[in-house]
Amino acid sequence: MAALIPPDAGLRVSLEVVIPSDVAYIERVVDLVRHPCAELAYNAHQLALNVPVALSEAISNAILRANNEDPIKRVLVRAEIDTRQLVVDVQDEGEPFDLDGNIRDATDPENLEREDGRGLFLMRALMDRVERFDANGAAPGGNVVRLTLARA
Amino acid sequence: MSFTIKKEGEIVVVDVEGQLIVGNRQELKQKVLDELERGEKKFLIDFAQTGYIDSSGLGVLVSLSKKIREQGGELRLANLNDDLKTLFELTKLDTLFQISDTRDRALASF
Numbered sequence: 001m002a003a004l005i006p007p008d009a010g011l012r013v014s015l016e017v018v019i020p021s022d023v024a025y026i027e028r029v030v031d032l033v034r035h036p037c038a039e040l041a042y043n044a045h046q047l048a049l050n051v052p053v054a055l056s057e058a059i060s061n062a063i064l065r066a067n068n069e070d071p072i073k074r075v076l077v078r079a080e081i082d083t084r085q086l087v088v089d090v091q092d093e094g095e096p097f098d099l100d101g102n103i104r105d106a107t108d109p110e111n112l113e114r115e116d117g118r119g120l121f122l123m124r125a126l127m128d129r130v131e132r133f134d135a136n137g138a139a140p141g142g143n144v145v146r147l148t149l150a151r152a
Numbered sequence: 153m154s155f156t157i158k159k160e161g162e163i164v165v166v167d168v169e170g171q172l173i174v175g176n177r178q179e180l181k182q183k184v185l186d187e188l189e190r191g192e193k194k195f196l197i198d199f200a201q202t203g204y205i206d207s208s209g210l211g212v213l214v215s216l217s218k219k220i221r222e223q224g225g226e227l228r229l230a231n232l233n234d235d236l237k238t239l240f241e242l243t244k245l246d247t248l249f250q251i252s253d254t255r256d257r258a259l260a261s262f
Binding site: 024027052056057115119122125126 | 171173174203204205206207208210211212214215218220233234235238239242243244245247248
């Protein structure tokens with residue numbers, strides 16, 4: 001007897017969104033990525049917490065820190081979503097930064113009353129993997145932050 | 153996304169509708185600070201209609217809590233859904249805020 005293959009097993013969604021360095025666009029991009037995740041039956045917690053918060057952080061870092069809200073600079077978001085995992089690349093046009101050098105524990109009692117410093121902590125807590133690469137574009141500089149999350 | 157402010161007795165209640173994120177956190181901050189400047193001391197933020205909160209949104213809550221305490225007031229939170237509770241637990245902010253399951257319990261707790 002042939003193995004039962006779920007009807008969506010071969011589905012793969014790819015999308016690419018380019019936005020100006022303006023935080024007003026973040027919510028729409030999050031929705032654009034979240035929608036195919038919902039179609040591919042990612043669980044409710046991933047749809048309501050992991051995906052939107054981690055992605056919002058990555059885009060926000062790209063706009064505010066890497067691109068310094070420079071209206072000329074853009075943020076490119078590329079997502080590949082299938083029934084196994086979500087992989088999102090968030091590419092900025094800023095100076096290279098050291099993602100792994102930032103290991104401040106946002107839950108340390110000394111940091112608890114700080115207004116900032118939870119973004120990377122949340123990305124790491126809510127995704128299976130967070131990586132940084134040099135952007136491979138025509139323009140010099142630029143970072144790609146890659147978020148990976150297995151479907152649950 | 154929007155913020156609605158109303159008074160319940162002596163308590164200023166803020167409803168957060170939609171997301172509390174980097175794009176709108178300043179609006180919430182300013183609205184609460186305006187009330188604080190008018191002399192209000194007791195604040196409740198109700199998340200019954202909230203989607204997700206990012207680190208900037210959490211940061212604003214921490215900042216408001218400090219400013220309100222400095223003025224001798226109190227900020228309490230209510231109606232966090234399971235995902236928002238997880239967010240507060242992950243960041244240990246559940247230890248910083250008094251959080252109630254319902255609006256009525258929060259109002260009665262002041």
